[in-house]
Amino acid sequence: MGMGTPPPVVETSHLVKIFRSRGRRLRALDGVSLAVRRGEVFGLLGANGAGKTTLVKLLLGLARPTEGSVRLRGADPREVAARRRVGYLPEGHRFPDYLPAREALRLFGRLAGVPEKLLASRIDELLHLVELADRGGDRLGTYSKGMTQRLGLAAALVDDPELLFLDEPTDGVDPVGRRTIRDILLACKQRGVTIFINSHLLSEVERTCDRVAILDRGRVVCEGSVEELTRPTMRYTLRFAPGQKERLDLPTLGARRLLASDGHLEVEVNDLEELNRILDAIRAQKVLVAEVQPVRHALEDVFVRVLDQENGL
Amino acid sequence: MRTWALVVDTWREAFARYTLLGFVVASTLFLLTLTFALNLDIVDGVLAAGSLFGKAFDVSSRPVPVNELVTNSEAAFAGMAYALGLFLAVFTTGSLVPNLSKRGTVDLYLTRPTSRTHVLLARFLGAATVVAANIAYLCGGVFLVVSLKTSVWNFRFLAAGALIFFVFLSYLGLMFLIGALSGSTPLSIMIPYAIYMITMPLAAHQRIEALVDSRLAAGVVRTLYWVLPKSAELGRDMLQLVLGRGTPSLAALATTGAFGLGCLVLGLVCFARKDF
Numbered sequence: 144m145g146m147g148t149p150p151p152v153v154e155t156s157h158l159v160k161i162f163r164s165r166g167r168r169l170r171a172l173d174g175v176s177l178a179v180r181r182g183e184v185f186g187l188l189g190a191n192g193a194g195k196t197t198l199v200k201l202l203l204g205l206a207r208p209t210e211g212s213v214r215l216r217g218a219d220p221r222e223v224a225a226r227r228r229v230g231y232l233p234e235g236h237r238f239p240d241y242l243p244a245r246e247a248l249r250l251f252g253r254l255a256g257v258p259e260k261l262l263a264s265r266i267d268e269l270l271h272l273v274e275l276a277d278r279g280g281d282r283l284g285t286y287s288k289g290m291t292q293r294l295g296l297a298a299a300l301v302d303d304p305e306l307l308f309l310d311e312p313t314d315g316v317d318p319v320g321r322r323t324i325r326d327i328l329l330a331c332k333q334r335g336v337t338i339f340i341n342s343h344l345l346s347e348v349e350r351t352c353d354r355v356a357i358l359d360r361g362r363v364v365c366e367g368s369v370e371e372l373t374r375p376t377m378r379y380t381l382r383f384a385p386g387q388k389e390r391l392d393l394p395t396l397g398a399r400r401l402l403a404s405d406g407h408l409e410v411e412v413n414d415l416e417e418l419n420r421i422l423d424a425i426r427a428q429k430v431l432v433a434e435v436q437p438v439r440h441a442l443e444d445v446f447v448r449v450l451d452q453e454n455g456l
Numbered sequence: 457m458r459t460w461a462l463v464v465d466t467w468r469e470a471f472a473r474y475t476l477l478g479f480v481v482a483s484t485l486f487l488l489t490l491t492f493a494l495n496l497d498i499v500d501g502v503l504a505a506g507s508l509f510g511k512a513f514d515v516s517s518r519p520v521p522v523n524e525l526v527t528n529s530e531a532a533f534a535g536m537a538y539a540l541g542l543f544l545a546v547f548t549t550g551s552l553v554p555n556l557s558k559r560g561t562v563d564l565y566l567t568r569p570t571s572r573t574h575v576l577l578a579r580f581l582g583a584a585t586v587v588a589a590n591i592a593y594l595c596g597g598v599f600l601v602v603s604l605k606t607s608v609w610n611f612r613f614l615a616a617g618a619l620i621f622f623v624f625l626s627y628l629g630l631m632f633l634i635g636a637l638s639g640s641t642p643l644s645i646m647i648p649y650a651i652y653m654i655t656m657p658l659a660a661h662q663r664i665e666a667l668v669d670s671r672l673a674a675g676v677v678r679t680l681y682w683v684l685p686k687s688a689e690l691g692r693d694m695l696q697l698v699l700g701r702g703t704p705s706l707a708a709l710a711t712t713g714a715f716g717l718g719c720l721v722l723g724l725v726c727f728a729r730k731d732f
Binding site for chain 2: 203204223226227229237238239241250253255256259308
């Protein structure tokens with residue numbers, strides 16, 4: 144480990160989890176080795192049943208590995224001390240529906256060991272943050288799915304965590320609620336909170352995460368930074384000033400591959416020289432270019448490609 | 457503060473699921489029935505006339521001292537409260553561990569910096585306080601109704617409440633073990649009822665052992681007798697206690713307590729080792 148590299152906050156080594164049921168063995172995790180560093184936002188991607196939730200449960204000490212090891216800030220997550228200032232929003236959570244939101248936060252704040260004198264103000268702050276301040280006295284049984292999800296995030300944040308685990312955080316949340324959750328996560332990231340997100344909403348992960356791993360049938364099949372995985376291609380989008388594109392004589396441009404669509408043009412080139420030659424040809428036709436933007440692989444493309452490769456398609 | 461939070465949560469859950477309300481309503485109905493059904497006419501410390509549920513007491517053959525009548529009546533009420541209290545208490549608390557163990561709920565509690573043993577023990581304490589309050593209401597209510605109607609204050613009756621609570625704690629340990637193993641509310645309620653039924657004839661274990669042919673069967677009966685709670689013996693001892701004729705058997709108390717404690721410890725171990 145280099146001098147400047149912070150130690151991993153979350154670390155798994157050759158992690159195996161086998162479930163046994165009625166004589167059958169299901170290998171839910173198969174040698175998973177991962178490391179998440181302090182302040183990083185890490186996304187775990189995978190299809191349903193890939194083993195994402197099992198991995199998070201092992202990371203939080205809810206289940207024990209069959210083989211391999213899990214460390215949370217260097218300690219076994221089954222030790223009480225390892226779970227201090229760790230927030231968790233589980234998938235399909237069931238908060239006690241008989242409690243008002245404020246009381247639910249008080250309960251989980253007390254279980255997290257938040258001092259009583261800080262708790263009341265912390266609850267107000269969190270209800271405001273997740274935009275539930277006006278519903279804090281209502282029982283959770285009256286909440287919509289999206290509201291419960293936002294309350295779940297507030298509960299995960301109740302003890303000002305250093306490490307946050309979120310399992311499908313935007314599941315069932317409307318676009319406005321998603322935006323709220325994303326903004327909260329970005330604010331956490333700026334404060335240096337390490338965030339581990341489990342999701343199959345790839346666009347959300349792409350917007351939020353620094354690094355991702357793709358899990359397939361219990362194995363990590365791809366891992367890297369979002370920047371690396373969605374690296375620019377040799378495709379460029381050209382946008383034109385209003386009314387200009389119609390004046391273009393496309394066949395004269397000589398592009399290898401060209402896709403014209405409403406108001407813009409997508410070209411695929413071998414190198415920058417070729418791109419500039421095309422731009423010169425456009426300018427020679429007296430057409431005004433407003434923007435040239437490289438096209439990046441969407442995380443979804445990467446995800447589908449990797450899983451197709453794994454499945455031999 | 458963590459323990460307090462979990463105890464309060466248990467009370468809230470019992471309240472929200474109407475189990476607490478059900479216990480209070482059933483106890484209140486019992487008390488109201490007793491209040492209106494028991495009519496006594498006492499003259500110079502002797503029962504002159506009286507009725508229970510409309511049936512007149514026979515006071516023609518000999519004068520009945522009111523003290524004797526009250527202690528006998530209280531013994532009968534204690535017997536009823538023993539069966540009713542245990543039935544209601546098991547029903548009230550049977551869902552506590554299975555509800556906690558549900559996927560999506562257990563994750564919220566066990567990922568906090570609180571040990572699993574702490575969570576389950578605080579839940580046990582919460583259940584115990586819920587039932588203690590209800591048994592105090594039921595037995596305290598019977599005691600007050602009878603004492604106010606007769607002016608005879610037999611404080612030994614209150615000890616019956618303590619004994620009912622003790623037997624319940626033993627069954628609560630069993631419920632926590634079943635809940636931790638199975639996560640099933642029906643099983644957590646049915647098995648204690650079944651054990652209660654089995655322990656009744658086991659009080660006559662010596663006679664049963666003499667009747668069975670095989671030594672193995674006799675050994676099984678004897679083992680069951682010594683392992684399971686002594687519900688029948690303690691029920692009988694409770695009546696003797698109320699009547700002022702004796703104290704509960706230490707062997708029955710010790711084995712019943714050991715059963716509950718053993719079950720609770722096993723339940724804690726299972727819960728602590730379980731994958732959720």
